[in-house]
Amino acid sequence: MDLNTRNNILTIVLAVLIVLLSWFLYRSIVDPYQEVIEEREMVERERHRMELVRDVLIQYQNRRGNFPPTEGGLDSLVTFLKTDTLMVERGASMFEFMPPSTYNPDSLTYSPRPPHNRFEYTLNDTIRPPLYLLTNPGSNDRIGDLERTTLRNAPNWN
Numbered sequence: 001m002d003l004n005t006r007n008n009i010l011t012i013v014l015a016v017l018i019v020l021l022s023w024f025l026y027r028s029i030v031d032p033y034q035e036v037i038e039e040r041e042m043v044e045r046e047r048h049r050m051e052l053v054r055d056v057l058i059q060y061q062n063r064r065g066n067f068p069p070t071e072g073g074l075d076s077l078v079t080f081l082k083t084d085t086l087m088v089e090r091g092a093s094m095f096e097f098m099p100p101s102t103y104n105p106d107s108l109t110y111s112p113r114p115p116h117n118r119f120e121y122t123l124n125d126t127i128r129p130p131l132y133l134l135t136n137p138g139s140n141d142r143i144g145d146l147e148r149t150t151l152r153n154a155p156n157w158n
Contacts, residue, residue, distance in 0.1 A: 045098045045112045046136060047157060052095045053109060053119060053134055054143045054153055056081065059094075066125075067132050073121045074109040081105035111138055122146060 056077050061067050063084065068076035081087045082105050087094075092103040101112055110116045117137045124131045124146040131152055135142040145151035 042113050043139070045101070046139065047141060047155065048098050049108070049110075049112055050119060050134060050136060050141060050143055051155065052097070053077065053121075054155075055095060056108065057132065057134070058153065059087070067123050067130055068121075069125075070121065070123045073123060074119065078105050078109060081108065111136060113138055 053074075057067060060077060060080050063086075064080075067073070068080075081091050081095075091105065095103060095108070097103050098112075101107070107116075109121075110118050120133075120135045120137055122133045122135075124133075127149075129149060129152065131144060131146055131149065133142060133144045133146045141155070141157055143155045144153060
């Protein structure tokens with residue numbers, strides 16, 4: 001094998017190696033960044049869904065005069081959305097889900113993150129005004145407080 005042929009083969013092998021290593025370098029930078037972006041979007045969707053539940057709780061209290069009880073409280077919200085005439089007519093426009101989800105009263109009380117945990121709701125009606133706590137079991141996010149009236153309807157991430 002002469003020197004020219006050997007150099008040409010070596011050039012081709014090195015060019016292929018450079019392309020492969022460049023591709024692996026690109027993927028090692030882009031893939032983790034994409035995961036971070038997807039995680040941020042999921043957290044934003046979860047928090048938006050919790051804010052929607054808060055808005056429904058406020059509507060429930062405004063229309064019925066009290067918050068739903070702790071036992072079956074989230075089920076009461078879903079029933080309220082399905083049976084109250086104003087909520088049936090305007091629910092989809094008042095409580096819009098973030099894409100790719102679409103409005104569905106049955107899925108309102110569930111996290112959009114798999115495995116779709118149900119939010120937890122607790123009411124403290126022993127003090128005035130009544131206070132509630134809405135938590136996401138998949139994270140440390142919560143809305144409201146059971147003891148401090150200044151945190152009523154306030155999310156902990158703002």
